[in-house]
Amino acid sequence: MGRIARRxxxxxxxxxxxxxxxxxxFLTVLILMLLASAGVFYAIIHPEKTLEVISPSDYHMYALDxxxxxxxxxxxxxxxxxxxxxxxxxxxxxxxxxxRTEILSLxxxxxxxxxxxxxxxxxxxxxxxYHLSSxxxxxxxxxxxxxxxxxxxxxxxxxRVGIYGTSLGAYSALRASKDFENVRVMVLxxxxxxxxxxxxxxVERVVGFKTTLISTIVKLYYCLYFQVPPSMLKEQFExxxxxxxxxxxxxxxxxxxxxxxxxxxxxxxxxLCQDKxxxxxxxxxxxxxxxxxxxxxxxxxxxxxxxxxxxxQVDQENQLENNPx
Numbered sequence: 598m599g600r601i602a603r604r605x606x607x608x609x610x611x612x613x614x615x616x617x618x619x620x621x622x623f624l625t626v627l628i629l630m631l632l633a634s635a636g637v638f639y640a641i642i643h644p645e646k647t648l649e650v651i652s653p654s655d656y657h658m659y660a661l662d663x664x665x666x667x668x669x670x671x672x673x674x675x676x677x678x679x680x681x682x683x684x685x686x687x688x689x690x691x692x693x694x695x696x697r698t699e700i701l702s703l704x705x706x707x708x709x710x711x712x713x714x715x716x717x718x719x720x721x722x723x724x725x726x727y728h729l730s731s732x733x734x735x736x737x738x739x740x741x742x743x744x745x746x747x748x749x750x751x752x753x754x755x756x757r758v759g760i761y762g763t764s765l766g767a768y769s770a771l772r773a774s775k776d777f778e779n780v781r782v783m784v785l786x787x788x789x790x791x792x793x794x795x796x797x798x799x800v801e802r803v804v805g806f807k808t809t810l811i812s813t814i815v816k817l818y819y820c821l822y823f824q825v826p827p828s829m830l831k832e833q834f835e836x837x838x839x840x841x842x843x844x845x846x847x848x849x850x851x852x853x854x855x856x857x858x859x860x861x862x863x864x865x866x867x868x869l870c871q872d873k874x875x876x877x878x879x880x881x882x883x884x885x886x887x888x889x890x891x892x893x894x895x896x897x898x899x900x901x902x903x904x905x906x907x908x909x910q911v912d913q914e915n916q917l918e919n920n921p922x
Contacts, residue, residue: 630810630811630814631814633811634811634814634815634818635818637800637803637804637811637815638814638815638818638819638822640803641732641796641799641800641803641815642721642729642730642731642732642819642822643721643728643729643730644693644694644721644722644730645694646722646723647694647695647696647699647722647723649696649697649698649723649724650698651698651701652698652701653676653678653701653704655701656701656702656704656705657705658678658701658704658705658708659678659679660676660677660678661676661677661678661679662674662675662676662677663675663676663677663715663717663743663746663747665742665743665746666742667735667738667739667742667743668735668736668738668739668742669735671720671726671727671735671739672726673717673718673720673725673726673739673743674717674718674724674725674726675697675715675716675717675718675743676697676704676715676716676717677713677714677715677747677750678704678708678713678714678715679713679752680707680708680710680711680712680713680714680752681711681712681713681752681908682752683752683753683754684711684712684713684752684753684754684908685712685713685753685754685757685758685759685906685908686712686713686714686715686747686748686750686753686754686757686758686759687707687712687713687714687715687758687759687760687761687902687906688714688715688716688740688743688744688747688758688759688760688761688770689703689704689707689714689715689716689760689761689762689766690716690717690719690740690760690761690762690763690765690766690767690769690770691716691718691719691722691723691762691763691765691766692762692763692764692765692766692767692786692787692882692883693722693730693732693764693765694722695722695763696718696722696723696724697716697717697718697722697723698723699882700716700761700763700882701716702891702895703761703895703898703899704716706895706896706898706899707899707902710899710903710908711908712759712902712908713750713752713753715743715747717743719736719739719765719766719769720735720736720739730765731823732765732792732795732796732819733765733768733769733772733792733795734792734823734825734829736765736766736768736769737768737769737770737771737772737773738773739769740760740769740770740773741773741776741777744758744773744777744780748779754910755779756779756910757779757781757906757910758777758779758780758781759780759781759782759783759784759902759905759906760773760774760780760782760783760784761783761784761785761786761898761902762783762784762785762786762788763786763787763881763882763883764786764787764788764789764795764857764883765795767785767786767787767788767789768788768789768792768795770783770785770788771783771785771788771834771839772834774839774842775838775839778841780842781841781842781843781905781906782842782843782844782901782902782905782906783842783843783844783845784844784845784847784898784901784902785844785845785846785847785861785864786847786848786849786861786881786882786883787847787848787849787854787857787858787860787861787881787882787883788846788857788860788861788864789857789860789861790833790834790860790863790864791830791831791832791833792819792829792830792832793816793830793831794860796812796815796816796819796830797812798856798857798860800812800815801856816830834864834867834868836867836868836869837869838868839868839869839870840869840870840871841871842870842871843870843871843872843873843905843906844868844870844872844873844874845873845874845875845876845898845901845905846861846862846864846865846873846874846875846876847861847875847876847878847881847882848861848862848875848876848877848878848881849877849878849879849880849881849882849883849884850877850878850879850880851879851880851881851883851884853883853884854880854881854883854884857881857883858881861875862875872905874901876897878894882894
């Protein structure tokens with residue numbers, strides 16, 4: 598018995614020494630992982646500030662500055678370009694890591710056709726007064742309140758609103774549109790299904806490889822910082838949410854758009870809409886578009902709005918009176 602006791606004591610002593618040696622290493626690795634994840638989280642909610650090097654006047658547009666109170670009472674600012682009287686409103690929501698000037702070419706095309714157009718900087722982008730992005734948590738509420746304000750303008754046909762959005766802007770458009778029956782038509786480029794899914798994609802892009810551990814820690818930081826439950830990050834759009842909407846989904850075959858294209862195709866397959874289409878392009882607006890490619894992209898978006906959200910809505914009863922069987 599004494600020999601067995603000595604052996605057990607020796608083994609416990611060896612295990613204690615090993616644990617004593619490994620514990621500092623484990624704690625060091627854990628601290629480094631937490632610090633690295635904090636850096637990734639900071640990078641994701643602080644998009645790169647891109648300069649607004651052009652303005653509406655460069656496209657021969659006169660734009661009014663519009664301010665409104667968004668989520669949490671925060672004041673935001675955008676460009677409003679008036680079109681034809683009683684024409685629909687089309688709102689343009691830029692993507693993550695860009696700013697409103699990236700979509701001025703599209704705004705110009707829509708305005709020239711006659712639409713009333715509104716475009717703005719999301720939180721943490723361009724000249725926005727707020728230096729961080731909530732990845733859609735507050736942005737959709739900002740957009741919802743902007744729609745409320747804009748629909749008070751007498752020249753806008755308040756019954757018919759269209760929204761164009763890319764990545765963050767597209768996600769915000771989907772969430773905001775659920776509150777408005779008069780948001781009839783949407784064009785969504787590289788849209789993601791949930792904030793958690795977008796965090797996973799951004800972590801992989803920042804780190805350079807897929808890592809579930811860092812993604813999980815970053816999501817934890819997000820929940821703590823924005824004071825939301827983890828379940829919120831997993832919230833998906835309900836299949837029936839957009840049954841009355843007409844939606845064009847756009848995907849890109851370029852490397853930058855690959856992961857978001859997968860998310861977009863899944864949403865296209867899952868959501869029930871009044872009318873939906875998907876357009877697969879060599880490059881989405883997640884990539885920088887130039888020259889003829891940008892011209893053709895904007896033309897495709899304009900033509901979709903022209904077809905699905907025409908300037909003049911013909912009343913069905915009047916149409917039957919004018920065209921008797």
